[in-house]
Amino acid sequence: MRGRPPQPAAVGRTVLLAGWLFADLLLLLLVIALGSLPREQRTDATPKPGTPSSPPPSTQPAERGLVLKPCSFTVRTGGAGSVRKQFGTQLRGAGVANRTAGFVLSFGTAPDPGPGQEAADKVNSMITGGFSHFRHAPKRGYWKGGPSGKVRIDVFFLATADGDTSFPKGCHSSDDDS
Structure with missing residues (x-):
């Protein structure tokens, strides 16, 4: 004996739920990507009127690296x-x-x-x-x-x-x- 074919409403619901799951996963990936950025890159990239975009290169602090050999x-x-x-x-x-x-x-x-x-x-x-x-x-x-x-x-x-x-x-x- 054969089973009943799926109802059209059930198929539509499954596709709808899969779509929402996909959208939620994309939103989660966006939040993780934004959260992993350094603090300087999280701020608004456009400078506010009247403020300089960055200090001149001679006054920028050097990034502190590590000497890899002890x-x-x-x-x-x-x-x-x-x-x-x-x-x-x-x-x-x-x-x-x-x-x-x-x-x-x-x-x-x-x-x-x-x-x-x-x-x-x-x-x-x-x-x-x-x-x-x-x-x-x-x-x-x-x-x-x-x-x-x-x-x-x-x-x-x-x-x-x-x-x-x-x-x-x-x-x-x-x-x-x-």
């Missing part, structure tokens, strides 16, 4: 004063004492993970308290196997004020040791 420093663990002195000397020697850190990865050397990571975290807190250019940079502590007593600090610096993201000339990178 500058590596090694300090011996100890008191906060000793660690800060070692780190400060190395920063000045590399010519990056006034550069702002984008983020910092520290690797505490120890035979076991617990003490190594604790040493790295302790050095990170010493850096935060002693160097204003490192205060707001995210820092993470990790363990590196080996004898205790040293922490390697990999610093990813932000671009200079003029937007230069090249690797600082006075720096050494742990990436070079691979």
